Amino acid sequence: MTDSNNLTLNFGPQHPAAHGVLRLIMEMDGEVVHRVDPHVGLLHRGTEKLAETKPFNHSIGYMDRLDYISMMCGEHAYVLAIEKLLGVEPPIRSQYIRVMFDEITRILNHLLWLGCHGLDIGAMALFLYCFREREDLIDCYEAVSGSRMHATYYRPGGVYRDLPEEMPKYTPNRFISKSKVKKLNYNREGTLLDFIADFTERFPSRVDEYETLLTDNRIWKQRTVNIGVVEPERAIELGFTGPMLRGSGVEWDLRRKEPYEVYDLLDFMIPIGLNGDCYDRYLIRVEEMRQSNLIIQQCVTWLKNNPGPVIIDDNKLTPPKRKIMKHDMESLIYHFKLFSEGYAVPEGEIYCPIEGPKGEFGVYIVSDGANKPYRLKVRTPSFVHLAAINEMVKGHMLADVVSVIGTLDLVFGELDR
Secondary structure (H helix, E strand, O other): OOOOOOEEEEEOOOHHHEEEOOEEEEEEEOOEEEEEEEEOOOOOOOHHHHHOOOOHHHHHHHHHOOOOOOHHHHHHHHHHHHHHHHOOOOOHHHHHHHHHHHHHHHHHHHHHHHHHHHHHHOOHHHHHHHHHHHHHHHHHHHHHHOOOOOOOOEEOOEEOOOOOOOOOOOOOOOOOOHHHHHHHOOOOOOOHHHHHHHHHHHHHHHHHHHHHHHOOOHHHHHHHOOOOOOOHHHHHHOOOOOHHHHOOOOOOOHHHHOOOOOHHHOOOOOOOOOOOOHHHHHHHHHHHHHHHHHHHHHHHHHHHHOOOOOEOOOOOOOOOOHHHHOOOHHHHHHHHHHHHOOOOOOOEEEEEEEEOOOOEEEEEEEEOOOOOOOEEEEEOHHHHHHOOHHHHHOOOEHHHHHHHHHHHOOEHHHHHO
């Protein structure tokens, strides 16, 4: 019998522990953490196996629901993998639209991360500030897809439809007067691109507000500086990607190192950390929001000046226009075949990664020439990052575990899959 005063403590699996059901079994010596054993799988939904039983297009919506904070980025990797197996290239306009919405999604992700991370550590007001900006970007999702979260907007060969010429508007009711509605609709009189352009002009000053609240805040720095330090070499060994890797000082971003879509045509910078602690990772995500804003501005300018098709004209892969389908029997047959059994993808295998908001999100597909994947595997950053929690919190206090969980930016939809 060992003589030990250590206490074994269950952390979780209640939902507020993270975005999903996280259970940590912690070995404590008083307030000091000796060991942490994460237990996952409580949100396992069998996404990869489900995708192997359905035609390729039917699984695009599943990708939204993996990382349900970065919806369109999940779709993007899956759609790119299918396109590479099919050997098709989407029109240049659809590539700009995808990049623009990838960066809108990155801002959405980081805003929710910042609000929840602040809430975990004790910065209550920040959550409300972040959701103020998220609401505008969620409206952009709704304008192009009709859904505020799970868009299913990207398709093999392009995007579902072109950007709308008008934005949904608020209407007066017994709670909101006409004068208040007029103020709310001031930036909704033009197109979606005009609305996004207005947002990108306002957003840098809003990020300044977040930084005023946090960056030099004494309590924030006490809770994040020198907490969860990971050296650059160790970060690479652990398989870190995204802000977790760049926070340790490693300059690695797939948008620069292995550019996809039109990222090689755009001008932006990659922020790099120095100390590899929670504070550095906070600074990096804040700067990434500024850089994403610059990318969105460049995309808006290009899209305003370059109209064109947004999806390839191949009825074996994309549905025919409805007005043609009503008069043309062949188009009706194509439509029925596409939505009932889909399309056959040539034999082969492909791994297609993108630079998601949390890190490298990749989709590996093996095709046997059928209309559904023979094997589908998703590489998610949250799963890799959670594996490092034991060495990140060892020797820290119990309260610091909350800071480390926040800095990992975990979402269990993609972690458990």
